[in-house]
Amino acid sequence: MGRALRAPRPPLPRFAVAWFPAFEDLESIESYRRRHDPQATTIAAHLTLVFPFPTALTALQVETHVRKVASGWPPIAVTFRPVRGVGNEFVMLMATRGAAAVMQFHDTLYTRSIRPHLRKDIPYEPHITIARQPEPERYEAALAEAEAEFHGEFSSVLREVTLLSWRADGKIERLNTLPLDSR
Template sequence: MKFRSVLIFPNFNSGDQAIIQSIRQKNDSLYAHIRPHVSLVFPFQSNASDTIICDAVQSVVKQFKSFTLTLNRVEGDTDNGYVWLSVVQGADIIKMIHDKLYELDNFKPFYRRDIPYQPHVTIGQSLHPNEARQLVKTLNESQWHITAKIECVAIENILANDDSEILASFELV
């Protein structure tokens, strides 16, 4: 059974990428395993073939065009040790893709009703709640305005060591 997820890798400019990675390096336990991303389908285990998963994702992705997202505030689920940059511009499109993917039989059983979906880029996780709250407070002392072009949706295999191996990528035309 393979462990996979469906996600977006924003095309940040090099300066913004460096800022995000600097924060993640100190605060995100997955920093070394996967680059900054927005999850569309949270990690799931499935016996479905790669072809079936790819065909399902492609059937949704072909309905969307490339777009720009903007991240401009730091929030999180601090009680559970998570901190993220919230997507403001582009959030509606991301939510539509997310919802359409979870309507498919391949992903419907994995829908997380316990987590309200909010498009974001995680910059801190596995933190003590007090550390997470302090990080949000500290980072919100600065103004955030990061934009990125979204041109594709990817499917990853999550390896036993938590590394991300891209299975397929589909362009938003």
């Protein structure tokens, strides 16, 4: 007698934490992203603090952890300036001012129940991905365009983070916005 086949388990929910900056000239970044980043229609320009991870934790459990960390963290003044190509596929705006504080905040978010999801094989560098072009010629063109277009600085203050959910259909949902310590 054969064993009865079980229905496959649904995928675990995936969560992430990001900051959506309110730069003065954010539209120039979004316009560039619409031309070069396939994620531009799925999610606005953002700084990822906790990368998408599958978990059996509930949204409330993840939110409780993020809220606790964020509420004890002061706002962070950040500036993104240099454009950098990474891995012959990605074009990013790299954080300069505030980068060390963002890295510490990132590391603190990856504690307790989220610790197992930290990728130790990739060093964290605060950035905003503005293009993804896996074809070498398109990547080189996107990088050259970004270097010509983005000369100034993009500055803001990270005062809140957003808990995101990645649905099985690929849609990204903003679950809750959590403030940093505003004392």
